[in-house]
Amino acid sequence: MENTVTATAAAIEVRHLSRYFGATRAVDDISFAVRQGTVFGFIGPNGAGKTTTMRILATLDHPTSGEAEVAGFSVVSDPEQIRRRVGYMPDSFGSFSYMSCREYLDFFARAYGLRRSARRDAVSRTLAFTGTEGIADKPVDTLSMGMRQRLCLGRALIHDPDVLILDEPAAGLDPRARIELRGMIRDLADQGKSILVSSHILTELADFVDDIGILERGRLRAAGPLADVRRRFGGKRVVELAVEGDSADVAVWLQNHLDTEEITCHGDHFCFICPDDSSEIESDLLSRLVAAGFRVKRFGIRESSLEDLFMDLTEGEVA
Amino acid sequence: MTPAAPLRHDSTADHPLPLRKRMSLREKISDWSDWLNPILIKETRQVATSRAFVWTFFVLVLLCWISAVTTVLLNDPAIRYQAYGPSVMTWYGWLMTIPFVVVVPFATYRSMEIERHNATFDLLSITTIEATQIVRGKLVAMLVMALVLLSVFTPCLAFGYMLGGVDLAQTLSVPAFLMAVCLTASSVAVLLGSLPRSATASTLHSMLLLTGLLALAIVSLAIVSQLLGGSSAWYLRMLPSRPSIAVAAFLLGVTLCELAIAAAAANLTPPEVNRSSLVRKRLLLVHGTVTLAMGMTVYEFPHDRIYLLPPLWMATAFWFMMGTLLVAERPDLTARVRRELAPKAYPRVLQSWRVPGSAGGFLFAVAGMGSLTIVLMLVRWHVHTIGPIRRFPPEEFAAVAATNWLLFVGYLGTVRLSWLRIRRRFPHAGFFPALAVAAGVLILGNLVPALLAEILWPGLLESYSPLLVTIWPVTLRAAHLTVLNYRPALGTTAGDIARLYGVIGALVALVLFLNLRSLVTGLFAGAAPVAPVRQRD
Ligand SMILES: Nc1ncnc2c1ncn2[C@@H]1O[C@H](COP(=O)(O)OP(=O)(O)OP(=O)(O)O)[C@@H](O)[C@H]1O
Ligand SMILES: [Mg+2]
Numbered sequence: 001m002e003n004t005v006t007a008t009a010a011a012i013e014v015r016h017l018s019r020y021f022g023a024t025r026a027v028d029d030i031s032f033a034v035r036q037g038t039v040f041g042f043i044g045p046n047g048a049g050k051t052t053t054m055r056i057l058a059t060l061d062h063p064t065s066g067e068a069e070v071a072g073f074s075v076v077s078d079p080e081q082i083r084r085r086v087g088y089m090p091d092s093f094g095s096f097s098y099m100s101c102r103e104y105l106d107f108f109a110r111a112y113g114l115r116r117s118a119r120r121d122a123v124s125r126t127l128a129f130t131g132t133e134g135i136a137d138k139p140v141d142t143l144s145m146g147m148r149q150r151l152c153l154g155r156a157l158i159h160d161p162d163v164l165i166l167d168e169p170a171a172g173l174d175p176r177a178r179i180e181l182r183g184m185i186r187d188l189a190d191q192g193k194s195i196l197v198s199s200h201i202l203t204e205l206a207d208f209v210d211d212i213g214i215l216e217r218g219r220l221r222a223a224g225p226l227a228d229v230r231r232r233f234g235g236k237r238v239v240e241l242a243v244e245g246d247s248a249d250v251a252v253w254l255q256n257h258l259d260t261e262e263i264t265c266h267g268d269h270f271c272f273i274c275p276d277d278s279s280e281i282e283s284d285l286l287s288r289l290v291a292a293g294f295r296v297k298r299f300g301i302r303e304s305s306l307e308d309l310f311m312d313l314t315e316g317e318v319a
Numbered sequence: 320m321t322p323a324a325p326l327r328h329d330s331t332a333d334h335p336l337p338l339r340k341r342m343s344l345r346e347k348i349s350d351w352s353d354w355l356n357p358i359l360i361k362e363t364r365q366v367a368t369s370r371a372f373v374w375t376f377f378v379l380v381l382l383c384w385i386s387a388v389t390t391v392l393l394n395d396p397a398i399r400y401q402a403y404g405p406s407v408m409t410w411y412g413w414l415m416t417i418p419f420v421v422v423v424p425f426a427t428y429r430s431m432e433i434e435r436h437n438a439t440f441d442l443l444s445i446t447t448i449e450a451t452q453i454v455r456g457k458l459v460a461m462l463v464m465a466l467v468l469l470s471v472f473t474p475c476l477a478f479g480y481m482l483g484g485v486d487l488a489q490t491l492s493v494p495a496f497l498m499a500v501c502l503t504a505s506s507v508a509v510l511l512g513s514l515p516r517s518a519t520a521s522t523l524h525s526m527l528l529l530t531g532l533l534a535l536a537i538v539s540l541a542i543v544s545q546l547l548g549g550s551s552a553w554y555l556r557m558l559p560s561r562p563s564i565a566v567a568a569f570l571l572g573v574t575l576c577e578l579a580i581a582a583a584a585a586n587l588t589p590p591e592v593n594r595s596s597l598v599r600k601r602l603l604l605v606h607g608t609v610t611l612a613m614g615m616t617v618y619e620f621p622h623d624r625i626y627l628l629p630p631l632w633m634a635t636a637f638w639f640m641m642g643t644l645l646v647a648e649r650p651d652l653t654a655r656v657r658r659e660l661a662p663k664a665y666p667r668v669l670q671s672w673r674v675p676g677s678a679g680g681f682l683f684a685v686a687g688m689g690s691l692t693i694v695l696m697l698v699r700w701h702v703h704t705i706g707p708i709r710r711f712p713p714e715e716f717a718a719v720a721a722t723n724w725l726l727f728v729g730y731l732g733t734v735r736l737s738w739l740r741i742r743r744r745f746p747h748a749g750f751f752p753a754l755a756v757a758a759g760v761l762i763l764g765n766l767v768p769a770l771l772a773e774i775l776w777p778g779l780l781e782s783y784s785p786l787l788v789t790i791w792p793v794t795l796r797a798a799h800l801t802v803l804n805y806r807p808a809l810g811t812t813a814g815d816i817a818r819l820y821g822v823i824g825a826l827v828a829l830v831l832f833l834n835l836r837s838l839v840t841g842l843f844a845g846a847a848p849v850a851p852v853r854q855r856d
């Protein structure tokens with residue numbers, strides 16, 4: 001069969017995937033891969049196409065063109081195979097009225113074909129893992145946001161899938177719950193599961209993801225290991241400088257002696273992107289400033305932050 | 320609350336000799352329930368604990384008690400020796416009508432709609448549950464609820480029976496009839512609930528359904544009264560003496576419910592998947608029962624044309640509607656659908672009616688109506704060989720049925736052509752617009768020429784003219800009158816027959832020719848080897 005041949009080390013592989021809604025290009029020719037046993041952070045502003053991509057990967061939607069494979073199976077031709085192997089946590093809760101949390105999980109266990117003790121074990125294991133044992137008999141439509149998200153994650157985990165697709169799992173959570181959620185996701189990855197997790201906020205994911213992809217208006221701006229992306233796109237270093245005395249002179253000097261485009265100035269405080277990568281130039285710059293007679297009060301170089309990176313890669317247009 | 324417990328927990332590792340704990344009753348029941356449809360369990364759980372159901376249950380119990388007690392108190396001396404059965408039973412029958420005919424079907428509809436509203440269909444469709452299981456589960460759960468409600472009435476029915484004046488068959492026929500109506504109405508409700516739509520359309524559908532159910536309740540009330548009141552209605556008198564017809568009607572009801580389930584499941588399935596084949600198989604089942612039922616009717620009532628033609632009209636209307644829905648399927652086949660079909664062209668030709676899409680649908684409807692026509696003609700012929708026939712000989716019936724089929728092909732082909740053109744403009748048009756187009760084609764073909772003839776050439780409608788060939792009833796009457804040159808008094812000649820069939824034949828041939836190109840591409844485009852969708856880099 002074709003599928004066994006194309007099964008690769010990647011848990012999710014997306015190739016030239018597009019999804020159009022009429023004239024809207026919600027997803028526009030994106031390609032990336034989620035390696036087995038790693039967490040991939042999928043970041044983008046509102047309307048970037050994260051949910052659309054994830055729905056296609058969860059076999060809830062069909063691509064307009066291109067292909068994606070999840071757990072070695074094509075979303076186009078083998079969605080049934082994928083459903084057994086993937087857990088999907090959508091951005092909405094999807095509650096059933098008149099049902100307790102235990103019954104809720106029990107129903108999904110049945111829906112995935114778990115029988116007898118396998119089903120009962122799956123339910124109690126999931127309740128334990130997500131820390132929802134205490135509320136097991138509460139009706140699902142009365143839960144707080146944090147408990148809902150836990151139950152949602154539990155539902156995605158109930159059939160012990162190899163691949164997890166989590167659409168903004170941290171939305172609406174308080175800081176403590178966020179940290180706990182992060183811990184759970186990391187644990188799952190350590191157990192060998194491959195996880196695609198989306199967020200609006202890069203810094204929120206930076207602590208625990210292995211790879212990231214930055215999506216904007218349907219196009220992938222950057223993808224790969226976090227360190228790589230940072231090096232490739234965020235490798236800029238920012239020079240911060242403060243001198244005593246007349247700052248206008250410094251501005252003129254900098255403009256004449258550097259080919260950097262943007263120099264921002266707050267009082268006697270200057271900030272500009274280092275024109276070159278080499279650190280020699282920076283130290284050279286300091287000695288040249290001193291030689292020119294400026295009394296340097298402060299001189300520092302910092303790496304651009306993840307926020308800078310995100311702002312650089314996206315243009316701030318919300319679809 | 321630390322997420323410490325590992326998810327893959329191997330419980331046997333800690334205990335080399337696991338102690339076999341005795342299973343509790345709860346666990347045993349839970350194991351046993353594994354055999355059931357998960358949706359059925361979920362729905363039953365939800366409905367049984369829902370406030371609406373609990374209220375309905377207790378209100379009904381209360382009403383039953385109150386009416387039993389008041390009946391006895393108000394009629395105390397007389398009730399001991401007079402037969403109060405019919406009036407008491409009629410009251411209970413009416414009391415049962417509202418929950419069975421209105422409440423349960425509407426609850427079925429709501430349970431479909433709520434899943435769509437809460438986006439929980441998405442959650443269900445990524446599990447390994449199939450769409451038919453979802454629909455069937457909901458339907459059976461509602462049936463279970465109906466049975467629970469029925470249990471409320473059982474003592475009342477026994478009470479009514481003991482008051483005398485009704486026999487056992489009558490007593491049992493009331494709940495049986497209401498349950499049958501309940502199931503049929505619920506299947507329609509589930510189909511309506513599965514249609515994708517906007518919020519405004521949803522309100523409209525609810526109102527439409529509620530109105531329909533109330534009308535059905537009124538009809539059911541009338542039938543319940545007749546069932547209990549020593550009925551004089553012909554259809555009730557007929558049933559005991561013609562069990563074969565009762566069986567055929569029952570089978571027809573079951574297959575129609577199955578068709579509704581398949582259609583509802585198709586609505587829940589994305590269009591990229593082959594959702595058509597199951598509907599066609601169910602349609603074939605209905606077709607088989609319809610054919611059986613009609614053959615039976617013709618066989619049971621050979622001497623009366625009254626019983627011969629209405630089933631033919633009903634079947635034609637049914638196939639025309641189904642045919643419209645089938646030709647309204649998307650004309651192109653997605654790669655996924657094509658992969659499922661027979662890869663070679665030759666077997667594909669033999670199974671072409673099964674090929675999803677407009678072209679296969681057209682062939683299916685034409686063949687379905689055609690085979691039905693042939694079966695009817697054969698039955699009619701068979702009846703002729705075993706006994707004398709007063710009116711409406713087989714030749715005449717054959718002429719009418721065949722002409723009917725030709726008109727059917729012509730009209731359905733025209734609907735298909737119009738629809739393909741409209742669909743090019745509005746690629747996402749649904750099934751309701753397709754039905755509207757079919758109605759439009761029927762009106763244009765029948766009413767418009769009839770009105771024109773009436774205004775321009777008064778009297779033309781009476782004496783047949785080929786100009787009026789598209790007017791379905793007029794042409795059928797002409798076929799009936801002319802085919803054997805049967806009524807020379809009306810002035811028909813062999814030339815008239817030739818003219819009639821010449822015109823019909825030419826029109827149908829034209830429609831088929833216009834359909835030909837899209838039919839061929841629709842059926843055989845998929846026969847070309849399908850390249851994997853995967854892009855090669
Ligand atoms: N069913 C649909 N019909 C039409 N357009 C859609 C549909 N679903 C999504 N879109 C459009 O596709 C684009 C991407 O939407 P999507 O929900 O994937 O973004 P997102 O990255 O998940 O955004 P958010 O962070 O707000 O959840 C948006 O412009 C949206 O309007
Ligand atoms: Mg989203």
